[in-house]
Amino acid sequence: MTAQQFDVKNGLYIAGEWLGPDGRETQAVLNPATGQPLGDLPLATKADMDRALEAAARGFDQWRKVAPQERAAVLHRTAALVRERAEELARLATMEEGKPIVEARGEVAATAALLDFHAGEAVRIYGRVLPRPTGTRSLVLHQPVGPVAAFCAWNFPVMNPVRKISPAIAAGCSVILKPSEETPASAIAIMRCFQDAGLPGDVAQLVFGVPDAVSRHLLASPVTRKLSFTGSVPVGKHLLKLAADTVMKSTMELGGHGPVLVFDDCDLDKTLDLLVTHKFRNAGQVCVAPTRFHVQEGIYERFAKGFAERAAALKIGDGLSTDTQMGPMANPRRPEAIGAMIEDAVRNGARKLTGGEAKDGGGFFFAPTVLADVSLDAKAMNEEPFGPIALIRPFATTEDAIAEANRLPFGLGAYCFTENGRRQNQLADEIEAGMVAINTVRLSWGDAPFGGVKESGYGSEDGPEGIANHMITKAVHIA
Known part of the structure; x- marks a missing residue:
């Protein structure tokens, strides 16, 4: 065309x-x-x-x-x-x-x-x-x-x-x-x-x-x-x-600011494969995009490393090319906004594991970005980034993870990865979101309600x- x-x-x-x-x-x-x-x-x-x-x-x-x-x-x-x-x-x-x-x-x-x-x-x-x-x-x-x-x-x-x-x-x-x-x-x-x-x-x-x-x-x-x-x-x-x-x-x-709770009993490789693909779908420009990754301490470093490796391997290019895995951002405003959020997060102590910069070539391209140890004071942890940024932090207990998931005034989609059935029920009950996905990333189905709570x-x-x-x-x- x-x-x-x-x-x-x-x-x-x-x-x-x-x-x-x-x-x-x-x-x-x-x-x-x-x-x-x-x-x-x-x-x-x-x-x-x-x-x-x-x-x-x-x-x-x-x-x-x-x-x-x-x-x-x-x-x-x-x-x-x-x-x-x-x-x-x-x-x-x-x-x-x-x-x-x-x-x-x-x-x-x-x-x-x-x-x-x-x-x-x-x-x-x-x-x-x-x-x-x-x-x-x-x-x-x-x-x-x-x-x-x-x-x-x-x-x-x-x-x-x-x-x-x-x-x-x-x-x-x-x-x-x-x-x-x-x-x-x-x-x-x-x-x-x-x-x-x-x-x-x-x-x-x-x-x-x-x-x-x-x-x-x-x-x-x-x-x-x-x-x-x-x-x-x-x-x-x-x-x-x-x-x-x-x-x-x-x-x-x-809008949302999708929390992702990753527990140490999950299937780590399967979880990473699902989350990296879903995070960078539509260059992260999705209201239910997984964004704040809260990872249990025992697997935190392995998760961060595996996430960054997979993100760095994504092929970026024109969406009409059949081998493209992530296209450009939708308009010229977005790369600048995402760049400012990344700079702010790094100033507040975040580790940049991959990405972090706009791409040359005339379009609105931005590299898939993974940040670890992101401070709660960082702007990206409090305002919806709506872009290709993954923000990773460790947690110790289930209660800590739930508290962080519910910290913000948003409540659209949330994701949890754990094989513990009792914990799955607790997360489904206590997370403040209109939609919760457990061991999956799909929240949108034609026969299911799609919507949020709080702001x-x-x-x-x-x-x-x-x-x-x-x-x-x-x-x-x-x-």
Whole structure:
């Protein structure tokens, strides 16, 4: 695929119509492997956003009345189109976000599976009948909440748009989606799949623009009944303040700072192989990336050495190269931010075992970095790095490890490696996180809830819970 085939010129989808740059400002989309422009994306005007809101209101009135089986059929057809266009979608994601093509293909496959899961759940939105005296009834109904304003991040440019659109339309809602302006082509291609699958044009809208202006406009409208956001904690808090003015329902999937507790009874080589691959997936730009590695003292040095050796051996390069194991960071801001965190950690006493520097070559490359003996005062130990840094510290007891895992105000994903069954149960109970993986690194499954606690947000995506978060509960009493 060439830059000429990377077309975001007609990037706004409003009321069933694709709109281009005429009368609109544009923003360049960059290839993170080269730093060069791929195309110019049109940005929505105030009139565009008003039109999208009007369409979403009409779409909700229409779509809420559609039989669940018909909603499910649209989702199944969309899943089939995603699979049919899988290679195109994967290459778009790699070109604009940077991840290796093999990771992008996996993301596309998971996206299609999620669409099929939501299709199945669309026909299982059950209420209940409460026992009452003969001749009377009390019902509990679950009904779609209304038009959704959805905002998603750039790190999973194929999956994230579907995580917003799919549960909303399964529930009977309409949706206005604002993906990242840095990775628009994947979202555009996904919206075309929904369109070609027969989703009415008023049901789902796609807009891009200055993020603060778009969010303020959409969240201030009485049309919008739900906020769904994936992104950083500071931006999430800002959007929640806007949403409070109309007391709208919200799902917030915010940042994390994934603790990893590694005990001396684990299978060390298997644990290292899993963790190094998962740490540097998408160049560490994953909200549930394992980041703070707390390792029991008896295996600490062996773990640190083995981790650094594996990280140093990773092949870095353009994600479109089939032998690349880690691509560039997604935008020019990230290498500078990661470099500053590493310098701060080293000043605070950390040992740099490998990496630590940006790579030459024109793109936004940064070497996989492993730091040992990282002080709790280091900035990287307290703020989400969102990059290719592994931070390693020793611990003595299980209680020490749990205390450190729970130290920060984040609680998205956590990882534990131990063969002790009693300890596994204790960790599952006591770690403050929305998702805990024990002897595995996979936290995202289509049929399981995905979400956090504390400042990592609330509500869930995926699973039946993802659709439930787009519903309201209504009690009906009939005498």
